[in-house]
Amino acid sequence: MISSVCIYCASSNSIAPIYGDVAIKLANMLVDNDIAIRFGAGNNGLMAKIADTVVAKNKEKITGIIPRFMYEENWHHTGLSNLVITETMHERKQLMVKDVDAVIALPGGIGTLEELLEIITWKQLGIFLQPIIIVNTNNYFSPLLSMINKASEENFMRKEHLNLFGVVDTVDGILKAIEECPIYDISIRKFAAL
Numbered sequence: 113m114i115s116s117v118c119i120y121c122a123s124s125n126s127i128a129p130i131y132g133d134v135a136i137k138l139a140n141m142l143v144d145n146d147i148a149i150r151f152g153a154g155n156n157g158l159m160a161k162i163a164d165t166v167v168a169k170n171k172e173k174i175t176g177i178i179p180r181f182m183y184e185e186n187w188h189h190t191g192l193s194n195l196v197i198t199e200t201m202h203e204r205k206q207l208m209v210k211d212v213d214a215v216i217a218l219p220g221g222i223g224t225l226e227e228l229l230e231i232i233t234w235k236q237l238g239i240f241l242q243p244i245i246i247v248n249t250n251n252y253f254s255p256l257l258s259m260i261n262k263a264s265e266e267n268f269m270r271k272e273h274l275n276l277f278g279v280v281d282t283v284d285g286i287l288k289a290i291e292e293c294p295i296y297d298i299s300i301r302k303f304a305a306l
Contacts, residue, residue: 122218127219151175176188179200179203236269238300245293248280
C-alpha cells in the first residue's frame with residue numbers, strides 16, 4: 113500500500129509545456145489515490161505545478177520542505193499549509209525521503225539530477241530502501257540512463273545496481289512500477305562495491 117511519496121522535479125518556468133502537463137497529471141493521480149506528497153516547497157516550475165494542483169484539491173496531502181536560506185529568499189510556495197523549514201540542504205533532503213514509500217523523479221535541472229543520483233547511491237548503500245521511479249518524459253533522462261548503463265558496462269558499478277530504480281515513460285505506469293520494484297534490505301550493502 114502506497115501512502116506517501118517524495119517528488120524531485122524542476123524549479124524552472126522556462127521549460128516546454130509537456131513537462132508541466134505531466135506534473136499536473138502526476139499530482140492529480142496521487143491525490144486521487146490518497147497518496148501524500150513531499151517535495152522541495154518551491155514556488156516555480158514543476159514544483160509549483162504540483163503544489164498548485166494538490167492545494168486546490170486537498171492541501172493536507174502535500175508537505176513542502178525547504179532550507180531557511182531559500183525560505184528567506186521567498187522561494188517557497190505560499191499556499192502550503194504544511195511547510196517545514198530546515199537549517200541545511202542535507203537536512204532537507206533527509207526529511208524529504210524519511211518514511212516515504214517511494215521517490216519519483218520528474219525532469220529537472222542540476223538540483224534534481226543531484227537528488228536523484230544521491231538517492232540511488234543511498235539505496236546502493238542500504239540507507240534508503242524504497243522504490244525509486246524515474247519518469248522519462250520526452251526522453252529527458254535518456255542521456256543520464258545511457259551514462260549509468262555505460263558505468264555498469266565498464267565495471268564502475270555492478271549490473272545489479274541497474275535494478276535499484278525503475279523507469280517509466282508516462283505517469284500512468286508509476287504506481288505499477290512502484291509495486292513491481294524489487295524489495296531490498298540492508299544486505300544490499302554486501303554488493304555495494306565491485
